Amino acid sequence: MSSSVYSPISYYGGKFTMQSVVLRYYRINKIFMSQIGIWPYQSRTKRILIPSTIVLISISVLIAEIICMFDTWGNVNIAVECMISTIIIIGCFTKLFNLILNIKKTRHLFSLIEYHWQVFTNSTDIEIMQDYVTFGRKVLILYSIYIYTSLALFMIIPMSPQIMDIVMPLNNTRPRKLLIEVEYRVDREKYYYPILFHSYVAIVLIISIIVCVDTTYISYVEHGCSLFAAIGYVCILESSFTLSTGIQLLCNIVGMSLIGVQVINNLDSIENIIRYTASCLATFFHLLCMTLPGQRLMDHSLDVFNSVCRSHWYTFSLKTKKVLRILLYRSIVPCTLTAYYAINKLFLSGIGVWPYQRRVLKVFLPCLLSTIHYASFVTQVLLVYDTWGNMDVIVEAIIVITCIFGASTKLINIIVNNHKFRRLLQLMCEHWEFFNSEFERHIMRYYASISQKVTKYFGVYFIVFTIFYLLIPLIPRILDVVKPLNESRPLIYVYSVEYRVDKEKYYYPILLHCYATSLITIIILFTIDTTYIMCVLHVCSLFIAISHRLENITVKAETKSDNNKKYVGRHCHLLMEKHGSTGNDYRELIMCLKRHQLALEHVQILNSTFTQAMFILLSLNMLNMSVIGIQLIKNLEHINEIIRSIFFICAVFIHLVCMCIPGQLLIDRSTEVFDKAYGSSWYTFSIKTRRLLRILLYRSLSPCTLTAGKMFILSMTMCSSVITSNLHI
Known part of the structure; x- marks a missing residue:
């Protein structure tokens, strides 16, 4: 290879070896990666043999965990502990397989690191990169020490009875752990001892x-932070870790929830409380290590824009200023690990409706969720059948059925209209490219950040x-520990169900199924609702940007008139009208019309995607509010039921508001286009421009709306009408 062409890998002795920079600064990473067989430059045999051995050992433990859960089914403490271990193993599998599958990207990242060290030859650049790589190494060492110290303490726990038998012997041997x-x-x-080993x-x-x-991920991000413009590097880094990080985040959430349940179930055991508290802290620490690098990357990438703004750009040549614009446009948007809509993407992928995920997941996940849903639906039907005549039970069953049916409607709707949803996402990407002025980008970022906040x-x-x-069923268990009675308190369920089995014997499996159904329902509602709001807020930002452009048409026309004296006189202005001359105003209005068409297309697809589902959900909302109101009136003497019903009413009301507010926002923002066009100095435009303006005025006169079944316009007026009608009932 010629010296003019850069090669991050040198050929020596018949083998490719990394250059000295990576080996010098990332030696610890190399050691760790080589130990588990994912170092890109070790022999192929090791890269197959070592991970295979690790996977086999981990799978053998996973099988032992599953057998343990099966043999002790009904013992919630053991079941939860096994679940925690299983989640940790799955999380580790995710990490390992992610790097194995992305081994080429890992190799390319190291190649880029080597390349960056050769390109950034300025002494200041090298010093900055050395500072960051040193900081990364310190983090790596401290993280490793913390993890392995915690591991050592954790591994001592089973040996504590044997140690205590030596230090403080008893009459009989302490039980082994x-x-x-x-x-x-x-x-x-x-x-x-073989089992322990x-x-x-x-x-x-x-x-x-x-x-x-984790340390490899941190090292990659720290290197990215050390570069002022690490755009290409960040893209590869994101594509290498985004799916894996999403799965790990989900495992983290589930793990913390299960640990919390285990703490509640073991409030009488100080040893277990300490153990699970330590586990919870470890999970939180892992979550922090996942998110902190992303935040650092965002902060450092924004520093590029700030540094450029503070530079003496006004002293640059005209050619340099033009080049500087490119850097400003790119650096004003921070480098993020799946920015703006990362949460939406994560949850959409979790329920299998993200248009760009693999087909297997798009089929498997919705089928799994629907199966769990419909199993609960069957139990509710059986409950209604077995307790026919008991109004309280029937009303509660109807509420649960409507919630399940509503969530299923949302899920099926987004599955059926997945091609439309894909088109919406494509349009959103196109909008970010087409709306390229500074103010338009600012507006779109502002509304995207609002969407982020709403989602959070x-x-x-x-x-x-x-x-x-979900804590309601655990209250008797907690009270039995905190304030025990002579007999156990009666069992409580998340909601009434009928499985045609002994409820006392299978209490925990039934409770687990109810928990799973409730969580799935809530996740579906959260995912679809926030996605719907995200799409509406995006199109609102487009209408705001169009309104701003319409205002600027007048400004540009007036500026031109002020600067050019031959257009000042009234005679010349009339002459221009007579001949139909056009200038910036015509071109700007054309741009506004194009943007308006894009916004209208977005609204049309959005409405057609959700209109049928919204009609069903609106009907279910009205039914739910009526039924819950009846339930509340019938249980005025029961405080628990009143609180529960109020929670339900609040949830249904918030859901109704979340259906109607986006529609109202869309009406307001689309109407604003007409107001801005009508309020502009249209009388200063050329005849040709005025004729063109009529088209925009005609179209923007009727506001864009979101409908429920193409019959009801979703707005706050509609919301108040629904609430009023339910109060009258």
């Missing part, structure tokens, strides 16, 4: 995967609501 709950279908006492090996391998992948606030609301709602 295992590292994790497993079942090998052998005599535990006889094979205690197997658990030790599996845990060490799993922790090694976590340390390796919605998420917090749903999490709080879900926690409170």
